[in-house]
Amino acid sequence: MKQYVLTAYDFTDADALGRRMDVRPHHLDKVKELKENGNYIAGGAILNDEGHMIGSVMMVQFENDEQMEAWQNNDPYVTGKVWETIDVKPFKQAIV
Template sequence: MKQYVITAHDFTDAEALQRRINMRPAHLEGVKILKSNNNYVVGGAILNDAEQMIGSVMIVQFETDEQMQKWMNNDPYVTGKVWDKIDVKPFRQAVI
């Protein structure tokens, strides 16, 4: 499977954190599905100095770029306008 590292920074408007909080349960339900399908490797929130969530880092794996893009386009953090700047790079996990 192809692996990807996703670094996503949230919008910075006054309502951004509340949108994240509102969308978080749906996002995490989607992550559970990814995990059950062996598409989720690891992920979590990027925090600011006040330990508030301001973004995400995820490592996911899919058979094709198209499958990864379809998942990402439908993730609640994308459709709910939580993630603003999203960077996706190919990734290869070191197996030690």
């Protein structure tokens, strides 16, 4: 499987955190599915100095780029307009 690290930053408008909190349960449900299917490696929220969530980092693995892109494009944080910028890079887990 190909591994990826995704770094995503949220929109910064006044409603951004509210959108994140509204969509978060759906995002976490999808993460649980990823884990059950063997696609999830690790992940969590990026916090600002005040401890508020402003983005995410995820390490995932898929058979190919198309599967990774299909998951990414359908994640609730994308469809719910939470993540504004997303950077995806190839990744190689050092120790399993």
